[in-house]
Amino acid sequence: MPSEQWTHPEPGDGPAAVAAQPSPEQVIAGLRATSEGGAELTQLLTPEGQRVPSERFDRYVEDVDDETLKNLYRDMVLVRRADREANAMQRQGQLGIWVPLLGQEAAQVGSGRALQPRDMAFPSYREHGVAYTRGVDMRELIGIFRCTDHSGWDYQAHRFHPYTIVIGNQVLNAAGYAMGQKFEGKVGDEGGEATICYFGDGATSQGDVHEGFVWAAVYDAPLVFFCQNNQWAISEPTERQSRLPLYQRARGYGFPGIRVDGNDVLACLAVTRWALEECRHGNGPVLIEAFTYRMDAHTTTDDPTRYRLSDELEEWKLKDPIERVRAFLARNGHADQAFFDSVQAEADQFAAELRDYTFNMPEPPPDRVFSQVYAEPSPVLEAQREEYLSYLDGFAAAGEH
Numbered sequence: 001m002p003s004e005q006w007t008h009p010e011p012g013d014g015p016a017a018v019a020a021q022p023s024p025e026q027v028i029a030g031l032r033a034t035s036e037g038g039a040e041l042t043q044l045l046t047p048e049g050q051r052v053p054s055e056r057f058d059r060y061v062e063d064v065d066d067e068t069l070k071n072l073y074r075d076m077v078l079v080r081r082a083d084r085e086a087n088a089m090q091r092q093g094q095l096g097i098w099v100p101l102l103g104q105e106a107a108q109v110g111s112g113r114a115l116q117p118r119d120m121a122f123p124s125y126r127e128h129g130v131a132y133t134r135g136v137d138m139r140e141l142i143g144i145f146r147c148t149d150h151s152g153w154d155y156q157a158h159r160f161h162p163y164t165i166v167i168g169n170q171v172l173n174a175a176g177y178a179m180g181q182k183f184e185g186k187v188g189d190e191g192g193e194a195t196i197c198y199f200g201d202g203a204t205s206q207g208d209v210h211e212g213f214v215w216a217a218v219y220d221a222p223l224v225f226f227c228q229n230n231q232w233a234i235s236e237p238t239e240r241q242s243r244l245p246l247y248q249r250a251r252g253y254g255f256p257g258i259r260v261d262g263n264d265v266l267a268c269l270a271v272t273r274w275a276l277e278e279c280r281h282g283n284g285p286v287l288i289e290a291f292t293y294r295m296d297a298h299t300t301t302d303d304p305t306r307y308r309l310s311d312e313l314e315e316w317k318l319k320d321p322i323e324r325v326r327a328f329l330a331r332n333g334h335a336d337q338a339f340f341d342s343v344q345a346e347a348d349q350f351a352a353e354l355r356d357y358t359f360n361m362p363e364p365p366p367d368r369v370f371s372q373v374y375a376e377p378s379p380v381l382e383a384q385r386e387e388y389l390s391y392l393d394g395f396a397a398a399g400e401h
């Protein structure tokens with residue numbers, strides 16, 4: 001019996017006299033897996049806002065009452081509003097670039113809220129929603145995009161590593177960090193530590209991700225690989241990254257992989273809690289593929305209308321991560337219009353403060369670029385700093401004449 005999705009002929013199928021062809025059923029199954037997430041998508045809240053019971057995952061969200069769900073809703077609205085404000089500020093020339101997260105709020109808030117303060121998180125560059133859940137002030141993020149700063153937050157205090165632009169590179173950092181947690185005996189029971197690492201579908205094609213998978217697997221590192229499959233790596237679709245659903249790759253490395261509806265905040269919370277628990281108890285690593293969609297451009301320098309059809313976006317709008325929670329809350333009488341209005345007003349205020357801060361942001365001292373590179377001063381770096389400062393002094397001196 002051929003597998004549900006077409007991958008490759010099995011050994012023993014006979015000599016390949018003609019090129020192997022998938023059956024029509026396998027083609028349809030493959031298309032479904034790509035556009036809808038397929039049969040193995042873990043979902044607790046449908047796009048229409050209906051709660052789907054799950055024997056396996058309900059216990060991970062037992063404590064999520066109406067208030068908690070309203071808070072998750074609020075988190076997502078605030079994060080989206082800040083994202084839209086930053087996007088607009090880039091358009092007005094106030095930011096050099098912005099990396100929108102529109103559409104990925106549930107994946108980021110759900111997984112971020114699953115973390116304990118002691119856990120460590122390694123983001124790529126789109127994880128503003130995760131940053132928010134780690135207590136990083138959005139104003140601490142904005143300097144990177146205004147090109148006045150490299151990354152402004154205290155990584156240790158927030159347990160949130162600097163953004164990494166080099167695709168997939170943070171997976172190696174995270175694997176090393178999680179191996180350290182293991183070596184230091186911080187794994188083993190409910191109080192154990194874990195690490196989560198965020199990367200995209202495109203990153204899975206990078207050698208760094210492969211190496212990170214191998215190291216984490218053979219050392220049983222407490223690491224949750226959180227892949228946000230937003231269907232695109234700039235202009236490259238996922239079918240140019242993989243012949244099979246990304247979560248299935250975990251099997252080849254010998255650890256569990258699971259696909260969750262990345263637009264379902266409750267499912268993302270439940271599945272990430274499960275994965276972290278596995279890691280805390282020494283059963284890591286785990287791969288989560290959050291099946292979601294990048295609703296805006298790759299960055300503000302990108303024009304997605306050049307490579308994808310607008311009906312795809314229209315289809316995903318129906319699966320909006322915020323709307324399904326709103327529908328659930330409203331339908332079940334957990335929240336009224338006054339609640340939704342108050343969250344919106346709070347989000348507008350949040351965005352106004354971000355804008356105000358951006359416009360009046362203090363210029364960091366020019367030699368800040370040399371700080372936070374090494375834990376202790378390095379003579380080479382110190383010499384470079386001196387040289388740079390005297391170079392800048394030259395301008396001041398020239399201005400005096």
Ligand SMILES: Cc1ncc(C[n+]2csc(CCOP(=O)(O)OP(=O)(O)O)c2C)c(N)n1
Binds near residue numbers: 167199204233
């Ligand atoms: C090593 C490396 N190669 C190429 C790039 C250029 N680049 C920036 S983003 C990107 C696509 C990444 O796609 P994905 O991993 O799916 O993440 P997404 O942007 O969709 O969140 C590429 C190729 C880079 N930053 N680093």
Ligand SMILES: [Mg+2]
Binds near residue numbers: 234
């Ligand atoms: Mg992507």
